[in-house]
Amino acid sequence: MATDATTAEAYDRLVERIERISNVGNAAGVLRWDQEVIMPEAGTPARAKQLSTLSSIGHELLTDEETGELLASLESVELDPERAAVVREVRRKYDRETSVPGELVEKLSEATTNAHPVWRRAREDDDFEAFAPTLEELVELKREYAAHVDPDADPYAVLFADYEPYLELETAEAVLGELRDALVELIDAVADSDAELATDAFAGEFDADAQEALCRDALDALGYDWDRGRLDTAPHPFSSGTQFDARVTTRFDESDPLGSLTSTIHEFGHANYTLGLPDDAYGTPLGQARDLTVHESQSRLWENHVGRSRAFWEFFLPTVRERFPDLAELTAREAYEAANQVYDDNLIRVEADELTYHLHIVIRFEIERELIAGDLEVSAVPHVWNEKYEEYLGVRPETDTEGCLQDIHWSHGSFGYFPTYSLGSVLAAQLYAAAEDDLGELDGRIREGKFDDLNRWLRENVHAHGQRYTTPELVERATGEAFTADPFLEYVEGKYGELYGLET
């Protein structure tokens, strides 16, 4: 193992460089948080310029010749596993960013900036044709992008790797296929069930301030570190920051207290992952989160396996009643049923339940896969979209606004992002099952409001590693097996079988 002065020096210089890049990126993160949460409206033009400058400085620092030289020098010697992991991660980003010509990066940036208002107006006006030329341009530019990164690869696989670099697209595709087949069947059974869930348990008006207090109660209970975080409101809830300062946002709808609570717990999962990254590796890949599948596994684990569990409602009901005295008669079972109601006629992804959610994902995935492959014309998207909704969910959108125009992602040029939503849920189930294998059943602890053991298990098995391992390695080490949909399918079949009285 080489530890001579030159190697040590090259490594230190590489780390110094990526720490700078991280600091620039984290500064941009603060600017974006500010923009989403508190920036006065008229601040946009200056903020856009600040963010664009930081982004181009980050790009220049990464693609500088010196980065390449340091990487080459460090790859020519044997490094200890941690350093080798750092070099692996920097290399991956370096190769991506240097392979794409600056001109194309600028075109893409301009196209996505312009696309956003076009998409927004098209959605408002239910006018897919107004968005179609923009979507065509974005698909074309992204195909070009993929060809630069790897001319021999499936272009969709290249794009997917921007969000999940280490799971094979074939694996993702197989898992999504399994989900589709199993969930279509399960949702059919739910739709046919005679079970009457307490779906109106949270009917009425719920003051936003009381909702906020309840969300803070939940964060307290789950162990959110307020010295390193905040809760604020944002039009689209998100979480961002570093292990020193990872913030959560939510939003309030006075007719739906479950919405704010669920999104708070979801974003807590993200922030809690960030806060579990090692302090002393701040600014390097060892102190940064593994990619979107793992990140989403953390949010979905807390949202679904904890926050939508019967045990959680038994624990949390008294707090809910305290904040909303009108709910004095509500039982934990009713709350649990309301929180897990399956909306088999819902068309909107972000309003979907734990089962139908994945069919929304699968449909967009299947369509964008074909778009990028060149096997589907943009103009055919609405028709194909509606057919698939009919086929998988038994509902057909009457407008494109509530159909293929509903989500923002394509206007950002984000093709290949969607699958990670489902992959994250699948991994959440796998990790939760592994945690229970190690710790024993967790229901009892959740019922008592004790989340420490679970959190410690996640810290040790997931958070603490940063990007030390690839996604498959991380999964294998944490669960003892390869990435698999089995625990997820077992989980939903058990849970919804019981809720809807299905034969299992």
Add this chain to the structure above:
Amino acid sequence: MATDATTAEAYDRLVERIERISNVGNAAGVLRWDQEVIMPEAGTPARAKQLSTLSSIGHELLTDEETGELLASLESVELDPERAAVVREVRRKYDRETSVPGELVEKLSEATTNAHPVWRRAREDDDFEAFAPTLEELVELKREYAAHVDPDADPYAVLFADYEPYLELETAEAVLGELRDALVELIDAVADSDAELATDAFAGEFDADAQEALCRDALDALGYDWDRGRLDTAPHPFSSGTQFDARVTTRFDESDPLGSLTSTIHEFGHANYTLGLPDDAYGTPLGQARDLTVHESQSRLWENHVGRSRAFWEFFLPTVRERFPDLAELTAREAYEAANQVYDDNLIRVEADELTYHLHIVIRFEIERELIAGDLEVSAVPHVWNEKYEEYLGVRPETDTEGCLQDIHWSHGSFGYFPTYSLGSVLAAQLYAAAEDDLGELDGRIREGKFDDLNRWLRENVHAHGQRYTTPELVERATGEAFTADPFLEYVEGKYGELYGLET
């Protein structure tokens, strides 16, 4: 006038470079605002690294060889006055930053970072000796810094120019001397006066939420553009931002509603200046504020000439009564008197009134001037400080905590900053008098809550120019005369003569 392609291209490249530098600096401004106002406590270590990275990137962009080449090429041709002003401003910063060795910059940065907790503890413990070695080191490093910038100049003049680059130190010194002589006499007369002002007009408890509402009322009335700003709380009120987003902070003391109101109006003055800078020059010197004297003139003009005027209290009293029904019996005259009470036994600068304030400034100025000149030992500071308080203000601090340790500035290495506080007040009076020369007496308009004419005058004569003119040029153009203390002295003598029934 050269307008050939090469010159135009060089100018564009210079502007592109300084826009980048400004964007990096403005991003750092957002990070500092966040740190002061809402960042969770534990975020400090990461935030310090982010800020340090941005600062060194800004330094590298400015001192890059290309900046020097572009400046030299642009200085060899005749430019139109606006472009020439941009080149002048960039040259000044470039020369400063390139003349100081990186090693010294780092030493200074480290020394001031370390000095802050030492000063804070020394102040808490009333232990000047604990701070003395640190202060000695800072004085020494700042002398070195000055010698690098200009080995032939008075080192204090070099430091002063970091905060006020265009007023001569001799001018500043003469003005401060005039202030000292006139104010010592005026304060003596006030102390001897039998007048009984309504000093307890705001006795009682004042709910912080109602104070905040009142501060928002004041900002509404003055014409603060909420689409481009916010009001928040911070331990040390400040204002920051750009013409697209200039935010105000204040703080609340439940026993002192005048404190939060006054600091809000003061910070409004700063923010209002920033908001008046031209949008289309964002990121260049033409879209940036002239230095601290002019900035402070804007805050002091609104704080004192507007906010502490009798006309303002006649206008604003109904609003105050609405927020604080207990004050139903308060008259405008009483409020005016309470807002202008002279505290002739006060030892603390930030709690001082409009008269004694400047003696606090003068004392620190005289001391730091001698320290930097090498004419005063650090160990002698407390004694000299106390002697001067006795001489100028007739009060003697019993501790260094309420004496020379009270202010943070020296621990930041900010020597030469203090004079701009008084120079700003002096300029405020000069600008206000000039505005009244142009617009006629403003009292009537203030009494009706009409601030548009004054604001328009300030926009046209001060804000819109950014750094187009040097400070003396700006003053001359706006007021028709050179920078002078006469209007200030006339203002305080008239106002306090009436308030305290002095012979004039």
